[in-house]
Amino acid sequence: MxxxxxxxxxxxxxxxxxxxxxxxxxxxxxxxxxxxxxxxxxPAQAIRSFTQTILEENPVAALQYGITEGYEPLRQVLKKQLQESHNAGRESDELIIVSGAQQGIELACKVLCNEGDAIICESPSFIGSLNSFRSAGARLVGVPMEPDGLNIEQLEHALKTEKNVKLLYLIPSFQNPTGITTSLEKRKAIYELARKYGVLILEDNPYGELRFKGEDIPTIKSLDDEGLVIYVGSFSKILSPGLRLGFVLAPSEVVQKMVVAKQGEDVHTAMLPQLLAYKFMTEYDYExxxxxxxxxxxxxxxxxxxxxxxxxxxxxxxxxxxxxxxxxxxxxxxxxxxxxxxxxxxxxxxxxxxxxxxxxxxxxxxxxxxxxxxxxxxxxxxxxxxxxxx
Amino acid sequence: MxxxxxxxxxxxxxxxxxxxxxxxxxxxxxxxxxxxxxxxxxPAQAIRSFTQTILEENPVAALQYGITEGYEPLRQVLKKQLQESHNAGRESDELIIVSGAQQGIELACKVLCNEGDAIICESPSFIGSLNSFRSAGARLVGVPMEPDGLNIEQLEHALKTEKNVKLLYLIPSFQNPTGITTSLEKRKAIYELARKYGVLILEDNPYGELRFKGEDIPTIKSLDDEGLVIYVGSFSKILSPGLRLGFVLAPSEVVQKMVVAKQGEDVHTAMLPQLLAYKFMTEYDYExxxxxxxxxxxxxxxxxxxxxxxxxxxxxxxxxxxxxxxxxxxxxxxxxxxxxxxxxxxxxxxxxxxxxxxxxxxxxxxxxxxxxxxxxxxxxxxxxxxxxxx
Missing domain, CATH: 3.90.1150.10 (Aspartate Aminotransferase, domain 1)
Incomplete structure (x- = not known):
């Protein structure tokens, strides 16, 4: 054959x-x-004891089918935390639990890009996302990185000249692979350009909590009053990557389409990791x-x-x-x-x-x-x- | 916006x-x-005790990143079981663990179908698969169901007349939604037609183990000496659907492409469910x-x-x-x-x-x-x- x-x-x-x-x-x-x-x-010990409690107290919730949007208590606590700690999320935003941040990135591309549409990326950028975009048939346009984030002039040039730009993909904090953090000034400039050219920003923030030097810089999502930013977060670096757990905070309309797309991919994210993350966020010394x-x-x-x-x-x-x-x-x-x-x-x-x-x-x-x-x-x-x- | x-x-x-x-x-x-x-x-009690053992003995395997193909011991035991109990799988086949059977179905469509390509389906058929195919831009061609499986004449007619048929999607045992089981005679006829027209069969078998009346009928995969059948199995009905765990046994070349596609979707399936399924298959009274x-x-x-x-x-x-x-x-x-x-x-x-x-x-x-x-x-x-x- x-x-x-x-x-x-x-x-x-x-x-x-x-x-x-x-x-x-x-x-x-x-x-x-x-x-x-x-x-x-x-936190292996805590994971063990939480898992035990979940499977004793609520085995059906952990083992039965769940809904595509994700485990409701986890969605609520995440929305609250994003709002209170990061000023991220407005009335018009919604949150979906995904099977790792990678799925959030892939879903965003899937619901927004036709084959041949352009995604502007930092160059260099995370290979996992780039390959996911490539296999979706997206056309990647690179903008060079500088020590404080991508080159703004070249970004505007790309936004002006490239056809069918659907997404601007960024890892603003402790970028993979460069370790570079985009300055607040550039974050604001990027947001303004996205607004000006009507392009959505895909903000990938898997390392956001891992700052060990200097002052926190607000996420681009925290600037987002206009519904331009699809924000992807992950439990991989703060709880465990093997659980495959992430989330997307984005305009409701976008999340609704992602729900449909995710339904066709894996129906919903595994329940035990979701119940575990909920306990981790509410009953553990998270900070x-x-x-x-x-x-x-x-x-x-x-x-x-x-x-x-x-x-x-x-x-x-x-x-x-x-x-x-x-x-x-x-x-x-x-x-x-x-x-x-x-x-x-x-x-x-x-x-x-x-x-x-x-x-x-x-x-x-x-x-x-x-x-x-x-x-x-x-x-x-x-x-x-x-x-x-x- | x-x-x-x-x-x-x-x-x-x-x-x-x-x-x-x-x-x-x-x-x-x-x-x-x-x-x-x-x-x-x-088997909630067993799941609880296995989980505990896994997180005590091997927390890193359960919590760290895994490989896209899946947890190796689980892959091995599944291949062995499929071969010994079902005569399914040849030298040229390979197995990949997926995040529920739905993902196996979606990946098969993704790596094989361009927009507009045809997938022949039983009509009626499982809505989750149909919607996944539709959202991939595939063109669905229905062949009516009869009490012993789809109408063979109409299947051949469709294979003969439809352009760019890439897959023949079937649920031969206890079909969703009809409950119909395709007879052995028809399974053989379908396999022969697929061979004749060079079309791959996507055999979806989530209920295969749930026979409560009559004699087992061999899977179409068990007939597959030519590498024509992509077989999708699930743990949802025998262990737990909330774990989101399934597998695909298919020609190696197809599985290799699925690995690339899955990498861009969710990197790998959650590890804890995989380790759990392995214990369930090797240390539990599975039969x-x-x-x-x-x-x-x-x-x-x-x-x-x-x-x-x-x-x-x-x-x-x-x-x-x-x-x-x-x-x-x-x-x-x-x-x-x-x-x-x-x-x-x-x-x-x-x-x-x-x-x-x-x-x-x-x-x-x-x-x-x-x-x-x-x-x-x-x-x-x-x-x-x-x-x-x-």
């Missing part, structure tokens, strides 16, 4: 980058290439737990930065994130980045070539991404030492 | 049927319209549990059939399913079905108008669907009594 796939999926090929990653995914490899939260941030996570990542990021300063050639520069899980290194222009990553892998240290995150993967790129949440403290020091010898 | 949705989602309108269902979804309504498994079939579920549905279906015979006018005919959760009633041709359903709802009994399940919802229809798994035994007797007075 010759299998003929849909146009969008027939074209997808395994990438060189994936091959590099595969080659460096062995047992003894130091995983700077990963994106997993640190295991010690999972204390966030503090603990921030402390873990503050320590790990400092350790990596100190090691980079100590062991790497000073011609190699890197970002100093205020939160999140990643930092971004630039090699000098004359050093071949892919070759560098291959040699690092050969010496047992896995990093992700920056090319993976570009909108146009043919563009020249001399950067790579480092993750400090997955490796142990010892691996961080040892791995950076090795990178210094490559 | 005027929201402009993608063509596929802009066109979707709330249906009259949904409105009828909403009107009859109150507290005191007898839910013959539902499709929920009976609560007493959930005994299936027997218990069959017994529950045998009793409930008999109770409903006996009540129908006792209280309904003999001009109303109905199917006698050998398993599953549903039966299908036909009103005499001169009785207006929608009016009947509305009056039933007004008297506190919710049934689903047959129109909901048709491929062409404009076609005349004098049938409605009854579910016997959700209502209590008392509700079954009481509800049918009321229907008899409508």
């Amino acid at each position: 010759d299998y003929v796939f849909s146009n969008r999926f027939a074209a997808l090929q395994p990438s060189i980058i994936r091959e590099i990653l595969k080659a460096s995914s062995g047992q003894n490899v130091i995983p700077f290439s990963a994106g997993n939260p640190a295991v010690e941030t999972f 204390g737990h966030i503090k603990l996570i921030r402390e873990v990542y503050r320590r790990k990021s400092e350790l990596m930065i100190n090691s980079l300063e100590q062991y790497m050639d000073s011609s190699i520069t890197f970002t100093h994130p205020d939160g999140g899980l990643f930092l971004w290194c630039d090699l000098p222009a004359d050093r071949p980045m892919l070759e560098y990553c291959k040699q690092a892998a050969a010496k047992g240290v896995a990093v992700v070539p920056g090319t993976a995150f570009l909108i146009d993967t043919q563009e020249p790129c001399n950067s790579f991404r480092l993750n400090y949440s997955t490796p142990s403290d010892e691996q961080i020091v040892e791995g950076i030492k090795i990178l210094g010898t490559v | 005027d929201y402009v949705f993608s063509n596929r989602f802009a066109a979707l309108q709330p249906s009259i049927i949904r409105e009828i269902l909403k009107a009859s979804s109150g507290q005191n309504v007898i839910p013959f319209s539902a499709g929920n498994p009976a609560v007493e079939t959930f 005994g549990h299936i027997k218990l579920i069959r017994e529950v549905y045998r009793r409930k279906s008999e109770l409903m059939i006996n009540s129908l015979e006792q209280y309904m006018d003999s001009s109303i005919t109905f199917t006698h399913p050998d398993g599953g959760l549903f039966l299908w009633c036909d009103l005499p041709a001169d009785r207006p079905m929608l009016e009947y359903c509305k009056q039933a709802a007004a008297k506190g009994v919710a049934v689903v108008p047959g129109t909901a399940f048709l491929i062409d919802t404009q076609e005349p229809c004098n049938s409605f669907r009854l579910n016997y798994s959700t209502p209590s035994d008392e509700q079954i007797v009481e509800g049918i009594k009321i229907l008899g007075t409508v």
Whole structure:
């Protein structure tokens, strides 16, 4: 049998980058290439005891079918928290629980974009979202990142000149892969441009709670009086990624379409994770737990930065994130980045070539991404030492 | 802000049927319209104790990110079980865990169908799948159901005359909504036609284990030496639907594309349900549990059939399913079905108008669907009594 796939999926090929990653995914490899939260941030004991209580007190709610919109008490407490802590959400907004933030991003694209429609993205940006957009047939338009967020002039140029722009996809806080946080000034400018050109913003904020330095900056959603922002949040970094739990706060009309789209995908998000998240938010020391996570990542990021300063050639520069899980290194222009990553892998240290995150993967790129949440403290020091010898 | 949705989602309108269902979804309504498994079939105690063990012994596996293909031990045990108990799966097949069977169906459509491509379906068929296909822009072609499965001549006619047929979607056992089981003879004929016309079969088998009468009939997948069948299974009716857990056994090439598509949707299925299902399949009296579920549905279906015979006018005919959760009633041709359903709802009994399940919802229809798994035994007797007075 010759299998003929849909146009969008027939074209997808395994990438060189994936091959590099595969080659460096062995047992003894130091995983700077990963994106997993640190295991010690999972409130495993609380999860165990909450799960027990749920399955004793309310097994039917945990085991029976639920509604597509999500577990009502969890939706209520999330809406309240977003409003009170972040001033996010107006009368005209609604909230839907999704099976991880990735699903929120995919649903937004699905209900808004026809094949060939444009999505403007930060370049570089999160590969998971980019690939999801690509497989939906969207046309990606990249706007370069600067130390305080994307280049505003180029954003306006893209909004002015590109046809059928349906979404502006942003990770304003502790961006994956660069670790960059968009300044408040730029957030306001971006919101104004979106309003001016009538384009919706897809604000992806999985790391928002993971600030370990500096002052909080309001989300773009908190500025949203006009119903322009689709805000996607996640429990992956504050509770557990294995639960696959996220949420979308967006204009009701958009959420209604997402409900229909989600119904056709997985009917609803698994109930046990939803009931668990509700208990976590209402019966656990949520604030204390966030503090603990921030402390873990503050320590790990400092350790990596100190090691980079100590062991790497000073011609190699890197970002100093205020939160999140990643930092971004630039090699000098004359050093071949892919070759560098291959040699690092050969010496047992896995990093992700920056090319993976570009909108146009043919563009020249001399950067790579480092993750400090997955490796142990010892691996961080040892791995950076090795990178210094490559 | 005027929201402009993608063509596929802009066109979707709330249906009259949904409105009828909403009107009859109150507290005191007898839910013959539902499709929920009976609560007493959930092995709640075992789920509680397995969950506890998992979170004690292996919290990281349950809480950290997993791979898109699914939890490896669960995949292995499922492949083995499908091979040993059902002779399903060849060397060239692979298995992927999905977030409920619905996702398996949606992914199959996504990787195989372009907008406008045809999917041949039984008519009537499961509304969840039909709507998922529709929202993907597929063109649905219905082939009428007969007491032993779809009409083979009309199937061949459709295969011969329809352009770009990519899938043949079937629920061969205890079909939703009719309760009909496709005979072995027809299964073989359907497989031969699929081979002849080079079309893949999407075999949806959520109720396969729920036979409470007669002899098991081999799945179409068990006939599949040529790699033509995408087989979708579910844990919803044997373990719990709230866990959102299903699987797809299909030719490796198809599964590889599904992996890419799933990555862009929800990265992977929640881990705790997967670990739980693995324990359920390896450390629980799986066979005994299936027997218990069959017994529950045998009793409930008999109770409903006996009540129908006792209280309904003999001009109303109905199917006698050998398993599953549903039966299908036909009103005499001169009785207006929608009016009947509305009056039933007004008297506190919710049934689903047959129109909901048709491929062409404009076609005349004098049938409605009854579910016997959700209502209590008392509700079954009481509800049918009321229907008899409508």
